Amino acid sequence: xxxxxxxxxxxxxxxxxxxxxxxxxxxxxxxxxxxxxxxxxxxxxxxxxxxxxxxxxxxxxxxxxxxxxxxxxxxxxxxxxxxxxxxxxxxxxxxxxxxxxxxxxxxxxxxxxxxxxxxxxxxxxxxxxxxxxxxxxxxxxxxxxxxxxxxxxxxxxxxxxxxxxxxxxxxxxxxxxxxxxxxxxxxxxxxxxxxxxxxxxxxxxxxxxxxxxxxxxxxxxxxxxxxxxxxxxxxxxxxxxxxxxxxxxxxxxxxxxx
Amino acid sequence: xxxxxxxxxxxxxxxxxxxxxxxxxxxxxxxxxxxxxxxxxxxxxxxxxxxxxxxxxxxxxxxxxxxxxxxxxxxxxxxxxxxxxxxxxxxxxxxxxxxxxxxxxxxxxxxxxxxxxxxxxxxxxxxxxxxxxxxxxxxxxxxxxxxxxxxxxxxxxxx
Numbered sequence: 378x379x380x381x382x383x384x385x386x387x388x389x390x391x392x393x394x395x396x397x398x399x400x401x402x403x404x405x406x407x408x409x410x411x412x413x414x415x416x417x418x419x420x421x422x423x424x425x426x427x428x429x430x431x432x433x434x435x436x437x438x439x440x441x442x443x444x445x446x447x448x449x450x451x452x453x454x455x456x457x458x459x460x461x462x463x464x465x466x467x468x469x470x471x472x473x474x475x476x477x478x479x480x481x482x483x484x485x486x487x488x489x490x491x492x493x494x495x496x497x498x499x500x501x502x503x504x505x506x507x508x509x510x511x512x513x514x515x516x517x518x519x520x521x522x523x524x525x526x527x528x529x530x531x532x533x534x535x536x537x538x539x540x541x542x543x544x545x546x547x548x549x550x551x552x553x554x555x556x557x558x559x560x561x562x563x564x565x566x567x568x569x570x571x572x573x574x575x576x577x578x579x580x581x582x583x584x585x586x587x588x589x590x591x592x593x594x595x596x597x598x599x600x601x602x603x604x605x606x607x608x609x610x611x612x613x614x615x616x617x618x619x620x621x622x623x624x625x626x627x628x629x630x631x632x633x634x635x
Numbered sequence: 636x637x638x639x640x641x642x643x644x645x646x647x648x649x650x651x652x653x654x655x656x657x658x659x660x661x662x663x664x665x666x667x668x669x670x671x672x673x674x675x676x677x678x679x680x681x682x683x684x685x686x687x688x689x690x691x692x693x694x695x696x697x698x699x700x701x702x703x704x705x706x707x708x709x710x711x712x713x714x715x716x717x718x719x720x721x722x723x724x725x726x727x728x729x730x731x732x733x734x735x736x737x738x739x740x741x742x743x744x745x746x747x748x749x750x751x752x753x754x755x756x757x758x759x760x761x762x763x764x765x766x767x768x769x770x771x772x773x774x775x776x777x778x779x780x781x782x783x784x785x786x787x788x789x790x791x792x793x794x
Contacts, residue, residue, distance in 0.1 A: 390791045399791050401770060508787055511774040519770055530774030541769055553775030575775055 386520045389413060393420045394486060395430070396510030398493075401519070403502050412500030416493040416507070423489040426450045429480040440479030459584065460484050466607055467592035472564045487512050487550055487587025494583075512550040514583045526635070532574040532618055539618055542633040548583035551575055552590040553618075564595065572597025573617050578604060579633050580613035589613055601625050 504517035553575025593600030
């Protein structure tokens, strides 16, 4: 603690998984043997195992039939089981074969960040946030003891926030078409999803929030209704921003507003 | 003061209009213009005498703690096609620093699917990364290159 009573913090940005993962952790978690380093190493291991862009990853080898699931990293079976449940719950709008080949990235990134945040908690951190390319997991309180504040990027106006959500232990995942073009394909039509500029899902688990956001974006205008009907009982809420800038949200989403 | 209230009136009317933006929505009165039927907010203090015709239908009063130098302006409950709507603005000088929705329609899944429940766009107008005091940004996935220009990048490099 310094004289203000606020423990020093450490911010770290790691290039991994095709994006940048930003950490806000207690300063003591730094250092080569610290909890931050362990979390970063975990993310690189996930990248090596799950990247569909690496020919030698377990996902790529299993996807082309060159490696049995039993011979893959044990986490792959766990991830595929979780993905299958979301595929079922979303009526096929979430799929692990969005482009034809095996690619569970719509769940893996959030899941990996969720695990990284849990590693920091297990190491004794009472408050940290991990942001994997726009998918955020907050744990505990921030350095000054206040709830975390996560801005939701305005998909129509780069550099501007649409609104802010707050909380202590929660996940925020956003899918949209702003940063990478229309990268979400409606699996039922094979065409880019239309109808929503972005959709944000909040809830207890970032892997599921990430997958739900992917599915809801593909659903288009019905996405919010699906989250309200199928995911709200488990603590997930959604906010959608439409191409005209209007917003719609699940009834419980307002509990996340400041 | 008059000019500020005029501005607020326009803002609230615009907000309620947004709440009923759908073209097939029936026309609705955005803000009641008579001086009666003031805000039903429990702690609102009723109309302030300085409000002229443009300010009718508004009460200035505090709901919850209002920081020093700021004041709360509570709009009248407006009936919309989807139920009652009431908002409160937190003002610093003539700047809106926060918009709080005191009352909004309880929406159903049916409403959501029909797309009839819009959240006030207005809130975004007041929020930049600096003014919102945020810790992280959630948005559509960015690449390593996209990160450089992202709001999150700005947050990571602050002290």
